[in-house]
Structure formats: structure tokens, C-alpha cells
Amino acid sequence: MKVLVPVKRVIDYNVKVKVKADGTGVDLANVKMSMNPFDEISVEAAIRLKEAGVASEVVIVSIGEKKSVDTIRNALAMGADRGILIEEDQGVDIEPLAVAKILAKVVEEEAPELVILGKQAIDNDMNATGQMLAALLGWGQATFASEIEIADGKAVVTREVDGGLQTISTALPAIVTTDLRLNEPRYASLPNIMKAKKKPLDEKTAADYGVDTSPRLTVVTTEEPAAREAGIKVGSVDELVAKLKEGGLV
Amino acid sequence: MAVLLLAEVAGGALAVDATAKAATAGAKLGDVTVLVCGPAAAGDEAAKLDGVSKVLVADDAAYANGLAENLADLIVSLAGDYSHIIAPATTTGKNVLPRVAALLDVMVISDVTEVVDADTFKRPVYAGNAVQTVKSADATKVISFRTSTFDAAGTSGSASVEAVSGAGDKGLSAFVEDKVVESDRPELTSAKIIVSGGRGVGSEESFGIIEALADKLGAAVGASRAAVDSGYAPNDMQVGQTGKVVAPELYIACGISGAIQHLAGMKDSKVIVAINKDEEAPIFQVADFGLVADLFDAVPELTEKL
Numbered sequence: 001m002k003v004l005v006p007v008k009r010v011i012d013y014n015v016k017v018k019v020k021a022d023g024t025g026v027d028l029a030n031v032k033m034s035m036n037p038f039d040e041i042s043v044e045a046a047i048r049l050k051e052a053g054v055a056s057e058v059v060i061v062s063i064g065e066k067k068s069v070d071t072i073r074n075a076l077a078m079g080a081d082r083g084i085l086i087e088e089d090q091g092v093d094i095e096p097l098a099v100a101k102i103l104a105k106v107v108e109e110e111a112p113e114l115v116i117l118g119k120q121a122i123d124n125d126m127n128a129t130g131q132m133l134a135a136l137l138g139w140g141q142a143t144f145a146s147e148i149e150i151a152d153g154k155a156v157v158t159r160e161v162d163g164g165l166q167t168i169s170t171a172l173p174a175i176v177t178t179d180l181r182l183n184e185p186r187y188a189s190l191p192n193i194m195k196a197k198k199k200p201l202d203e204k205t206a207a208d209y210g211v212d213t214s215p216r217l218t219v220v221t222t223e224e225p226a227a228r229e230a231g232i233k234v235g236s237v238d239e240l241v242a243k244l245k246e247g248g249l250v
Numbered sequence: 251m252a253v254l255l256l257a258e259v260a261g262g263a264l265a266v267d268a269t270a271k272a273a274t275a276g277a278k279l280g281d282v283t284v285l286v287c288g289p290a291a292a293g294d295e296a297a298k299l300d301g302v303s304k305v306l307v308a309d310d311a312a313y314a315n316g317l318a319e320n321l322a323d324l325i326v327s328l329a330g331d332y333s334h335i336i337a338p339a340t341t342t343g344k345n346v347l348p349r350v351a352a353l354l355d356v357m358v359i360s361d362v363t364e365v366v367d368a369d370t371f372k373r374p375v376y377a378g379n380a381v382q383t384v385k386s387a388d389a390t391k392v393i394s395f396r397t398s399t400f401d402a403a404g405t406s407g408s409a410s411v412e413a414v415s416g417a418g419d420k421g422l423s424a425f426v427e428d429k430v431v432e433s434d435r436p437e438l439t440s441a442k443i444i445v446s447g448g449r450g451v452g453s454e455e456s457f458g459i460i461e462a463l464a465d466k467l468g469a470a471v472g473a474s475r476a477a478v479d480s481g482y483a484p485n486d487m488q489v490g491q492t493g494k495v496v497a498p499e500l501y502i503a504c505g506i507s508g509a510i511q512h513l514a515g516m517k518d519s520k521v522i523v524a525i526n527k528d529e530e531a532p533i534f535q536v537a538d539f540g541l542v543a544d545l546f547d548a549v550p551e552l553t554e555k556l
């Protein structure tokens with residue numbers, strides 16, 4: 001079974017983003033970029049399926065600027081087999097619908113039985129690409145996975161939902177999107193980072209797939225969120241209780 | 251403008267709070283029809299929501315467990331009549347709407363916090379560190395609304411109720427089981443007061459002091475990701491960028507450092523109290539009332555004195 005894992009290069013989760021004063025976006029100059037944390041979880045899940053003898057090959061794909069190669073190499077260093085970079089540099093991010101349309105073409109070519117995506121990318125927090133890809137392919141979808149079991153042509157997936165946990169079973173081929181508790185991604189060791197440099201990596205462009213990536217949404221402005229007024233420190237529990245009572249909160 | 255709102259149904263009953271908040275958002279866009287995938291009684295509940303003109307009830311086992319493949323097809327079969335298809339940004343809404351959008355060849359707009367006009371919406375990005383105003387060029391707008399920023403619609407309405415049916419089970423996914431956390435406490439996303447515990451609480455047993463304070467206040471219990479990952483609290487309690495977004499009257503954070511991913515889920519609370527032994531903890535930057543103290547002393551004392 002071949003597993004395809006789409007990964008996105010995003011601003012590192014530790015970076016405190018700054019909104020540009022002119023409202024045109026956030027300042028991405030010289031900030032640290034990393035693999036979307038959910039995608040590290042997806043890569044880990046795919047590699048574990050391979051180690052368990054369930055998956056035969058793990059293929060990584062990333063759509064974005066040229067530097068996304070680093071993100072793919074990172075996944076290869078974790079243990080994935082090969083990568084595909086689809087270069088698309090409009091100066092803005094590509095919308096999930098366009099990403100899903102390109103990924104659908106990649107799926108046609110690669111014929112994986114399982115595609116594992118992150119539940120959301122932490123830059124735009126759209127939480128959409130996996131579900132959109134499933135729709136375009138007419139496949140089943142198991143989103144927000146905290147457990148995945150593959151057996152008898154099915155993926156049995158436990159999902160993190162508002163009320164607790166839900167388990168569903170989805171016929172393969174299928175789309176799975178990963179949640180935080182699925183696993184703890186491994187770090188790539190130095191020898192594996194060296195090895196990853198020799199692993200195959202195809203470079204393509206979005207145009208190769210003939211997909212219209214023109215955006216449906218225009219970003220009108222990007223603003224700072226409303227700031228909170230500075231609070232005070234209280235010296236004791238008694239003082240805290242008094243403040244809460246004063247405010248009619250308790 | 252005609253709006254189709256996918257109601258939140260949990261355990262065969264209407265989740266009134268989430269649905270009523272999305273109804274308020276929907277009413278800003280036009281005439282709201284609510285689609286209830288559940289029993290007739292849930293449809294009758296939805297008919298009481300103010301601003302709702304019609305309720306469609308799809309009472310079919312294929313739609314009972316929120317399976318996205320079946321629900322998305324049903325919604326798409328109804329979509330022609332509507333300019334906007336909306337849902338609360340619950341895990342069900344977030345699972346189903348992007349699928350609906352892709353089937354309609356339109357973009358989804360997730361987690362909207364404000365309606366500017368029929369095509370233009372505000373939504374937080376980068377864990378709430380920026381707010382984007384986006385304008386959609388699509389014929390049908392598919393939108394999930396962040397419930398914490400809308401007031402719930404009242405329940406004095408009396409909309410008409412109609413049964414609808416769709417193609418039923420597509421046979422792609424099957425429901426196996428739900429492990430629902432039963433609790434007498436209020437729901438996190440609708441509670442007036444929330445007491446949250448983080449890694450500082452130290453263990454599942456000592457999480458009991460957080461729960462005791464919550465029970466004293468009639469509050470819901472929340473947790474940071476670190477507390478959930480460490481097994482002190484179940485996943486459905488996680489507050490944050492990738493958990494639940496809450497905005498209660500009062501949020502009491504105990505042993506939580508205040509990472510941006512956590513703040514993303516609670517910084518719109520009206521009043522924030524932080525109890526942390528590290529006076530440099532970033533949570534104090536958003537706290538209205540900060541108490542530098544050991545939570546094992548301060549939390550039980552607070553429980554006693556309230």
C-alpha cells in the first residue's frame with residue numbers, strides 16, 4: 001500500500017507573528033519557517049505504517065515556493081521514501097481548494113491507497129484541504145484522527161470530536177487528517193539527514209497539472225486583533241475573591 | 251439572500267447553543283432555513299429559534315452520526331436554493347463544510363468571527379495573532395462561524411417544519427462507536443465560567459482540585475494541550491488554536507503558562523484570572539487579575555472562600 005503525505009511549509013509555531021502596518025498581511029521576512037506540526041504527525045503516522053509492514057512506500061508532496069524542498073527533505077530524513085515538489089509562487093499562499101485540486105491530480109498519478117494530511121495548517125487555520133480532496137476524489141474521509149488502524153481494506157479511525165471520541169471505519173482508498181494526539185513525531189538523526197539528501201525528489205510546477213489556482217477569496221485587509229487592557233496583580237486569594245465579587249463575577 | 255444552516259445535533263438532540271449562535275450569524279445574511287439531521291423532536295426545537303423561517307428535518311440513520319460523505323451529499327442536493335451554506339464551527343461543521351464546498355467548486359471560509367457584508371467576512375489567522383477580512387467571489391458562500399463571538403438567538407420563534415430526504419448512505423464510511431464524556435458540568439463552549447488546568451496541575455489525581463473549584467462555581471472545566479497530552483484531562487477539554495475556542499464571562503487559568511496556541515482559544519474571555527507560581531508567565535499579560543502563587547495552595551483556598 002502506498003501512502004501519500006502532503007506537507008506544508010509554514011511559519012514556525014514558536015514565532016510570534018507581526019501584522020504589517022499597512023494591513024497587507026503578516027511580516028514573513030526573516031522569520032523561521034518549519035513543517036506544519038500536524039504534517040510532522042502525518043509523516044510519523046505514515047512511517048509507522050511502513051515499519052509495521054502495512055505501507056510499502058511513503059511519498060511526500062508539497063505545494064509552494066521553492067524553499068518547500070527543505071520541508072520535503074525533512075520528511076525524507078524522518079524516513080519517507082521520496083518527494084514531489086510542486087512549485088507555485090504567486091507571492092501568496094494557495095487556497096485549500098486549489099491545493100486539493102492539484103493533490104487530486106497527484107493522486108491520479110501516484111494511485112496511493114491512503115492520503116494522510118494535517119487537520120489544519122497553523123498559518124491560515126482553514127482546516128479544509130483533506131476534506132476537499134476527499135470530495136474531489138469521491139473518497140471517504142476520517143478527519144481529526146487520534147488512532148489509525150488499517151485492516152481488511154479499511155481504515156478504522158478514532159477521531160477527536162467536540163463531545164469526546166468517535167470511531168468510524170472508512171473503505172480504502174481514503175483520506176485521513178491527523179490530530180495532535182495521534183503520535184509524537186520523531187526527530188531526524190544526522191545520518192538520516194545525510195541519507196535524505198540522496199532520496200529521489202521530483203520537481204514540478206502547478207502548471208504541469210493544468211489546475212486553475214486563481215483564488216476565490218481576496219484578502220481585503222489583515223489587522224491586529226483587539227488588544228486586551230493591562231490587568232493587575234492581586235496579592236492574595238482574599239483580594240482575588242474581593243475583586244471577583246466586586247465585578248459581580250461570582 | 252437565503253441561508254441554509256446545518257444544525258448541530260448531538261446524541262439525537264439539537265445542540266441548541268451552537269445552533270442558536272450560528273442562527274444569529276445567519277440572520278445577518280438573510281432568511282435562515284435550518285437543516286436538522288436527526289429526529290423530529292430536534293427539528294421542533296430548531297423551529298423555536300428566533301430568525302429561523304423554516305426547518306428541514308432529515309430523519310435517516312445515514313445522517314445520524316455526522317458522517318461527512320452522506321451529509322455533504324444531502325446538503326449539496328439542497329444547495330441550489332441558497333446563497334449561503336453555514337454551520338457552527340464545531341468538529342462536525344469543520345468536517346462537513348469543506349467537503350460541501352469542494353463539491354460545489356467553491357472555497358470554504360472557516361471560523362468566521364464577523365459578517366461585514368454578504369460577501370465579506372472576518373476570520374482569525376495565525377492562532378488569532380492576525381484578523382483577516384476576506385471577500386468571496388464564489389456564487390455560493392460556504393461558511394463556518396466561530397460560536398464564541400455570536401450571541402445565541404432566542405427561542406420564541408415558530409418556524410414551519412418540513413421533512414426532507416436524500417440519497418442516504420453512500421457506503422464510504424461507517425459509524426463504529428462514540429465515546430462521549432458524560433458530565434453534569436456545563437458545556438465548555440457555552441459556559442459562563444471556565445476553570446482550566448495546565449501542566450502545572452501535575453497529575454490526573456490533582457486535576458480534582460480544578461474540578462472542585464469548577465463545581466463550586468457551576469463552571470465548565472478546560473485544559474491546556476499539555477494537560478491533555480499528559481493524560482490529566484480528556485481531549486474534549488482542550489482549549490486553544492487546535493482545540494475549543496471559548497469566551498466565557500470568567501476564565502480562571504491555573505498552572506497554564508499562556509502559550510500563543512492556548513491564548514488563541516480563550517483571550518476573548520471577558521475577565522481572565524491567572525494563577526501561576528512564575529511571575530514571568532506570559533498568561534499574566536492577558537490576565538485581568540493575576541495571582542502569583544502555588545496553585546496547590548491557592549486553588550483549594552479559592553474554592554473554600556467563594
Ligand SMILES: Cc1cc2nc3c(=O)[nH]c(=O)nc-3n(C[C@H](O)[C@H](O)[C@H](O)COP(=O)(O)OP(=O)(O)OC[C@H]3O[C@@H](n4cnc5c(N)ncnc54)[C@H](O)[C@@H]3O)c2cc1C
Nearest residue numbers: 006007063093095117118120121124125126127128129215
Ligand atoms: C487572494 C488570497 C490572498 C492570500 N494572501 C495570503 C497572505 O498574504 N498570506 C497568507 O499567509 N495567506 C494568504 N492567503 C491564505 C491562503 O490561501 C491559505 O494558505 C489557504 O487558505 C490554505 O489554508 P491552510 O493552509 O490553513 O490549509 P488547511 O486546509 O488548514 O491545511 C490542512 C493540510 O493540508 C495540507 N496542505 C495545505 N497546503 C498545502 C500545500 N501547499 N502543500 C502540501 N500540502 C498542503 C497539509 O497536509 C495541511 O496540514 C491568501 C489567500 C487568498 C485567496
Ligand SMILES: Cc1cc2nc3c(=O)[nH]c(=O)nc-3n(C[C@H](O)[C@H](O)[C@H](O)COP(=O)(O)OP(=O)(O)OC[C@H]3O[C@@H](n4cnc5c(N)ncnc54)[C@H](O)[C@@H]3O)c2cc1C
Nearest residue numbers: 448449450474475476490491492493505506507512527545
Ligand atoms: C500545532 C500545535 C497546536 C497546539 N494547540 C494547542 C491548543 O489548542 N491548546 C493549548 O493549550 N496548547 C496548544 N499547543 C501547545 C502550546 O504550545 C503549549 O505547549 C501548551 O499550551 C502548554 O501548556 P501549559 O501552559 O499547561 O504547560 P507549560 O507551558 O509547561 O506551563 C505550565 C505552567 O504551570 C506553572 N506551574 C507549575 N507548577 C505550578 C504550581 N504548583 N502552581 C502554580 N503554577 C505552576 C508553570 O509556572 C508554568 O507557567 C499547541 C502546540 C502546537 C505545536
